[in-house]
Amino acid sequence: MSHLEPERLVLLALGEETLDQHETGHLDTCGRCRSEMAELRDVAGLGRQTQRLRDLPPPPEHVWQRIRAELAATDRATPPPPVTLHTDPPSVPASAGVRPQPAPTAGRQAPRRAARPRRHGWGVTAAVAAAAAVVAAVAAAGGTALVLRDEPAASPAAACSAGAPRVSLEALPGAPPGAGGYACLVSVGGERKLVVHAEGMPAQPDGDYEAWLLDSTSLQGPGLRMQALGVMGAKADQELTVPGALDLSKFNIVDISAEPHDGDATHSGRSLLRGTLP
Amino acid sequence: MAATAVSSTSVEHSTDGDDGFADLFRAGDERALRQAYERYGPAVFHLAARGLASTTDAEDVTQATFVAAWLGRESFDPSRGSMLGWLLGIARRKVVDQIRATARDDRITDSVRRLAPADRVETPPDRVVDRLVVADEMAQLPGEQRRVLELAFYDDLTHPQIAAVTGLPLGTVKSHLRRGMARLRSRWEVDGVTFGARAAGASGAR
Numbered sequence: 001m002s003h004l005e006p007e008r009l010v011l012l013a014l015g016e017e018t019l020d021q022h023e024t025g026h027l028d029t030c031g032r033c034r035s036e037m038a039e040l041r042d043v044a045g046l047g048r049q050t051q052r053l054r055d056l057p058p059p060p061e062h063v064w065q066r067i068r069a070e071l072a073a074t075d076r077a078t079p080p081p082p083v084t085l086h087t088d089p090p091s092v093p094a095s096a097g098v099r100p101q102p103a104p105t106a107g108r109q110a111p112r113r114a115a116r117p118r119r120h121g122w123g124v125t126a127a128v129a130a131a132a133a134v135v136a137a138v139a140a141a142g143g144t145a146l147v148l149r150d151e152p153a154a155s156p157a158a159a160c161s162a163g164a165p166r167v168s169l170e171a172l173p174g175a176p177p178g179a180g181g182y183a184c185l186v187s188v189g190g191e192r193k194l195v196v197h198a199e200g201m202p203a204q205p206d207g208d209y210e211a212w213l214l215d216s217t218s219l220q221g222p223g224l225r226m227q228a229l230g231v232m233g234a235k236a237d238q239e240l241t242v243p244g245a246l247d248l249s250k251f252n253i254v255d256i257s258a259e260p261h262d263g264d265a266t267h268s269g270r271s272l273l274r275g276t277l278p
Numbered sequence: 279m280a281a282t283a284v285s286s287t288s289v290e291h292s293t294d295g296d297d298g299f300a301d302l303f304r305a306g307d308e309r310a311l312r313q314a315y316e317r318y319g320p321a322v323f324h325l326a327a328r329g330l331a332s333t334t335d336a337e338d339v340t341q342a343t344f345v346a347a348w349l350g351r352e353s354f355d356p357s358r359g360s361m362l363g364w365l366l367g368i369a370r371r372k373v374v375d376q377i378r379a380t381a382r383d384d385r386i387t388d389s390v391r392r393l394a395p396a397d398r399v400e401t402p403p404d405r406v407v408d409r410l411v412v413a414d415e416m417a418q419l420p421g422e423q424r425r426v427l428e429l430a431f432y433d434d435l436t437h438p439q440i441a442a443v444t445g446l447p448l449g450t451v452k453s454h455l456r457r458g459m460a461r462l463r464s465r466w467e468v469d470g471v472t473f474g475a476r477a478a479g480a481s482g483a484r
Binding site (some may be wrong): 006010011014016022039040042043046047048049050051053054056057058059060062063066067070071089135180205206 | 312315316319320321322323324337340341344345348349352391408409410412413416417428429430431432436437452453455456459462468
């Protein structure tokens with residue numbers, strides 16, 4: 001006997017007709033028709049169970065609010081923009097640049113374990129910013145626009161002034177090809193700021209870049225000391241506040257690291273750029 | 279009249295129905311996230327509610343699913359299955375995670391009366407996924423075909439009865455049944471294999 005006709009199989013699977021003797025005999029010997037039949041019966045069974053799935057109630061509205069708030073807080077609703085959006089080379093004459101120190105390797109071995117004097121000020125700022133973003137997202141609930149990024153308040157364009165010596169930031173092994181930049185110290189309203197200009201750092205889907213100052217006197221010792229300055233934003237030039245008490249004669253190594261969004265606030269151990277302040 | 283003759287064998291297959299907005303979603307257009315939520319949020323929430331005892335947990339899983347989907351949107355591959363199937367695959371894993379977390383908390387807080395994790399699952403999430411995917415495909419069938427299947431599934435009518443109710447020729451009814459069933463089956467197989475229980479180690483966002 002030949003295989004069962006497709007339409008016949010469907011009617012049988014729907015249960016509106018029954019197998020005759022020949023068909024039963026065929027199914028006993030034909031694995032193909034048997035599995036066709038079994039699958040169609042499965043589909044018919046699933047189809048019958050779909051009736052009450054047609055008008056499912058939506059989740060409560062606050063679920064959507066929470067989704068927006070969580071995305072705003074994680075600040076990752078849109079892919080992180082590149083650290084630098086333009087590619088103009090540093091316009092500094094070569095003679096004005098500070099000769100970069102060789103990348104200190106000792107400090108790269110166990111920075112995570114050693115990192116201690118940590119980001120009190122910055123952490124608080126970040127928490128406040130995240131909270132503000134949540135509030136903003138919830139407040140905007142009625143509108144169509146999502147508030148998914150907490151943009152920092154407009155600040156004067158950071159730049160290294162003519163008088164501020166620039167230290168070039170050199171790519172370490174593992175940095176993206178073409179990565180580099182420079183940094184300088186400036187004083188703004190009596191506060192010391194580190195201006196960082198980084199280039200060739202593509203957006204990371206699951207992380208940020210963060211700026212640190214490393215204590216060069218601790219490089220050879222058992223514990224590397226470092227100060228987090230903050231996450232690098234989307235602008236070409238970042239102005240990061242240096243804590244007032246920080247001794248820049250010791251904390252003079254500028255370090256840009258890749259930080260995954262893993263909830264671990266300590267240095268990831270993945271340094272990409274380094275330079276040493278004069 | 280020849281111009282109205284349409285090949286009735288074409289357009290047999292389309293698992294997406296998300297078309298344009300799936301692309302927008304992958305590209306990071308936030309409006310597409312809202313669209314995905316409005317369209318598939320009910321199914322995700324249903325899956326979560328069926329798998330979890332507490333409504334709060336189901337809401338949490340729904341939230342976690344859409345957050346994970348958005349953050350991992352680049353891993354959505356429309357060629358491997360539908361967006362609904364992908365979302366339900368994420369939700370299914372979140373449900374399992376939630377069950378495990380609950381079981382773990384129970385062990386910690388109440389090691390005496392704890393339930394084995396399996397006892398807490400009231401409906402295997404995979405069967406719910408299958409049903410939701412098939413329901414979604416049903417909703418996307420051409421109107422007449424869908425009507426015929428609904429009469430067969432929900433009202434348990436035979437094909438002569440369906441022909442009588444709808445006024446369609448018997449052959450057309452049988453053809454609708456066969457094509458409609460084929461489409462449901464192929465959607466079920468695509469999404470089930472890719473995102474369901476049969477997808478061992480399915481990739482994508484978690």
